[in-house]
Amino acid sequence: MTDLLLRDALLWHPGSAGDSLTDVLIRAGRVAAVGPGLEAGDVPVEGLGGRLLLPGFVDAHAHVDKTLWGGPWVPHDAGPGLQGKIRNGVEARPALGLPNPGYITALLQQMVACGTTHARTHVDVDTAMGLAAVHAVREAVARLDGRITVDLVAFPQAGLLTAPGTAELMDAALAEGADLVGGIDPAGLENDPVAHLDVVFGLAGKHGAGVDIHLHDGGPLGVWQYELIIERARALGMRGKVTISHGFALGEAAPAVQERVIAGLAEAGVSLATVAPAAAAPLPLVALREAGVPVGAGNDGVRDLWSPYGDGDMLERALFLAQRGRFVRDEEIEIALEAATLGGARVTGRRAGFAPGDPGDFAAVPARTAAEAVCVRPVRSLVVKGGRVVARDGRLV
Numbered sequence: 001m002t003d004l005l006l007r008d009a010l011l012w013h014p015g016s017a018g019d020s021l022t023d024v025l026i027r028a029g030r031v032a033a034v035g036p037g038l039e040a041g042d043v044p045v046e047g048l049g050g051r052l053l054l055p056g057f058v059d060a061h062a063h064v065d066k067t068l069w070g071g072p073w074v075p076h077d078a079g080p081g082l083q084g085k086i087r088n089g090v091e092a093r094p095a096l097g098l099p100n101p102g103y104i105t106a107l108l109q110q111m112v113a114c115g116t117t118h119a120r121t122h123v124d125v126d127t128a129m130g131l132a133a134v135h136a137v138r139e140a141v142a143r144l145d146g147r148i149t150v151d152l153v154a155f156p157q158a159g160l161l162t163a164p165g166t167a168e169l170m171d172a173a174l175a176e177g178a179d180l181v182g183g184i185d186p187a188g189l190e191n192d193p194v195a196h197l198d199v200v201f202g203l204a205g206k207h208g209a210g211v212d213i214h215l216h217d218g219g220p221l222g223v224w225q226y227e228l229i230i231e232r233a234r235a236l237g238m239r240g241k242v243t244i245s246h247g248f249a250l251g252e253a254a255p256a257v258q259e260r261v262i263a264g265l266a267e268a269g270v271s272l273a274t275v276a277p278a279a280a281a282p283l284p285l286v287a288l289r290e291a292g293v294p295v296g297a298g299n300d301g302v303r304d305l306w307s308p309y310g311d312g313d314m315l316e317r318a319l320f321l322a323q324r325g326r327f328v329r330d331e332e333i334e335i336a337l338e339a340a341t342l343g344g345a346r347v348t349g350r351r352a353g354f355a356p357g358d359p360g361d362f363a364a365v366p367a368r369t370a371a372e373a374v375c376v377r378p379v380r381s382l383v384v385k386g387g388r389v390v391a392r393d394g395r396l397v
Contacts, residue, residue, distance in 0.1 A: 002360070006382075009023065010048075031360060053364050054373070067103050114312055117385045154180070156170060160184070223249045226244065241349075295343045296345075362383070365379075380393075
């Protein structure tokens with residue numbers, strides 16, 4: 001069913017949760033009306049009893065194809081640095097049966113139970129396994145039967161220029177319906193940023209796809225690549241279709257450099273995705289928000305060959321963002337929650353909120369304010385996807 005009346009909710013809008021309870025009517029999967037005392041005939045009713053109602057969480061940077069969730073514990077023994085993690089992932093996955101549609105399904109179910117209603121996942125495409133990961137993720141998403149929507153990024157984790165044949169496989173993945181073209185460290189890993197971006201943006205133009213580039217390179221090298229990507233997005237008229245993921249260099253840069261790069265991001269319509277990394281300078285979320293640059297948050301890898309950590313909970317990720325940003329005031333903590341909800345929706349090109357026509361994607365929590373929700377991280381009382389109740393009290397329906 002895609003018609004639903006949510007009664008007596010406390011709606012969260014950035015800056016205010018309001019003081020009065022209201023109802024939200026969803027028809028055909030989208031918000032139809034908001035107000036107190038709504039009547040909707042024989043539409044099913046869910047009473048929220050004053051719980052805080054949030055837009056559904058959006059995981060704007062995931063790697064669900066890599067997960068071991070639901071499988072045996074695997075000790076983390078990757079070598080140091082980015083190359084060590086890449087090599088370990090390629091070499092160890094065959095013996096572990098990765099990618100595994102069952103593990104991916106289990107992780108997606110966990111994400112739904114935690115309130116995530118949409119995700120953007122990077123999916124490895126390489127010459128060792130071809131499009132196997134793309135097919136495994138698609139199979140798992142189908143098993144969820146609409147409880148979550150997922151965009152796929154064809155991602156050259158093991159390299160693009162440095163791994164001949166990968167560009168052709170990326171082309172094939174996009175032809176099969178992958179939604180975005182991925183890239184990775186055009187300079188630091190690929191050693192030829194111009195040629196790397198030629199391929200990535202060339203594929204995007206051919207398939208009418210968006211672009212999402214992992215940028216781990218820090219310092220002036222990373223800043224320079226920010227500016228190369230901004231220049232491409234502007235020149236090709238790709239406003240709203242380009243994302244830089246991680247982007248550590250911006251957090252490290254001097255204030256004047258940050259100001260220049262942020263202005264460029266805003267002017268070109270380039271968004272950012274962050275995973276609140278523990279070992280890198282956090283993105284300047286306040287300055288980015290003030291400039292109107294969309295910023296989404298994501299869980300990155302969850303219990304995989306890259307990291308033993310994570311549980312797919314975007315409310316926990318919002319907590320990490322707040323902690324890394326040293327946010328203590330309620331209005332600051334809300335910025336972190338915004339990245340995990342409305343910001344992620346902007347990054348992925350989706351509507352979100354409580355306006356008529358917005359998707360009926362919501363998560364209800366027993367909290368009075370957004371800051372309390374982030375700091376306490378209560379079990380999600382109700383999760384709604386397109387007007388359909390998909391989880392209740394932390395369990396899939």
